[in-house]
Amino acid sequence: MARPVPWLVILCAGAFALPAASSLAADGADSVAVLVTYHSLSGNTEKMARAVAEGAKAVPGARVLLKRVGDVTGNDLFSSDALIVGSPVYWSNMSGEVKTFFDNWQLKFGVFPEFKMRNKVGAAFATGGQVSGGKEVTMLTILAAMLGNQMIVVSGGGAFGASATTEGDSPGIDDKELAEARDLGRRVMEVAVLVKRGARK
Numbered sequence: 001m002a003r004p005v006p007w008l009v010i011l012c013a014g015a016f017a018l019p020a021a022s023s024l025a026a027d028g029a030d031s032v033a034v035l036v037t038y039h040s041l042s043g044n045t046e047k048m049a050r051a052v053a054e055g056a057k058a059v060p061g062a063r064v065l066l067k068r069v070g071d072v073t074g075n076d077l078f079s080s081d082a083l084i085v086g087s088p089v090y091w092s093n094m095s096g097e098v099k100t101f102f103d104n105w106q107l108k109f110g111v112f113p114e115f116k117m118r119n120k121v122g123a124a125f126a127t128g129g130q131v132s133g134g135k136e137v138t139m140l141t142i143l144a145a146m147l148g149n150q151m152i153v154v155s156g157g158g159a160f161g162a163s164a165t166t167e168g169d170s171p172g173i174d175d176k177e178l179a180e181a182r183d184l185g186r187r188v189m190e191v192a193v194l195v196k197r198g199a200r201k
């Protein structure tokens with residue numbers, strides 16, 4: 001006959017269990033602010049951005065701001081706990097608008113010398129016309145700009161972030177790609193909750 005589990009063992013197991021990353025609001029802490037920002041000319045990257053935001057919003061405690069890169073203010077940047085940047089692939093790299101956005105971190109918003117984006121969680125997403133046309137390079141260059149700013153970069157969806165192929169045999173954004181984008185938003189929120197909770201200790 002199986003021996004009954006003593007209550008003390010159950011209580012101890014509960015005390016050492018990892019808290020669910022999504023329970024920030026439930027444990028009475030502040031909300032976590034996520035800025036999802038993107039450039040999009042023909043709407044593909046915007047569609048992915050909306051799905052990323054949706055994924056982040058699904059996590060309790062999330063405050064999500066969705067903006068085009070050209071509309072982001074210094075306050076938007078500095079008041080965020082996490083930042084998710086999306087770009088169309090232009091010549092196997094991020095588009096000029098997204099690069100200008102990063103350049104403006106210093107030119108307009110003066111992130112140095114204090115490293116004002118330090119320890120914020122960062123992630124990337126991209127859309128490109130071709131299957132093998134530079135989506136991963138695009139995400140990696142976005143992550144590289146974040147690493148240079150001493151941010152904590154994470155993936156989600158795919159290995160380097162969420163991405164979608166938009167032309168040829170795979171026009172537009174399909175449900176699998178949207179699901180990947182939602183995964184990215186959720187993952188970034190989960191990590192941002194852990195970082196924020198850790199910083200409060």
Ligand SMILES: Cc1cc2nc3c(=O)[nH]c(=O)nc-3n(C[C@H](O)[C@H](O)[C@H](O)COP(=O)(O)O)c2cc1C
Nearest residue numbers: 040041042043044045088089091092128129130133
């Ligand atoms: C100037 C320009 C350069 C592009 N270069 C590439 C490329 O190198 N590789 C690729 O896969 N797609 C390339 N594309 C296609 C876009 O990345 C693709 O259509 C993307 O989904 C557009 O995003 P949007 O609808 O958000 O504007 C290029 C498009 C333009 C306008």
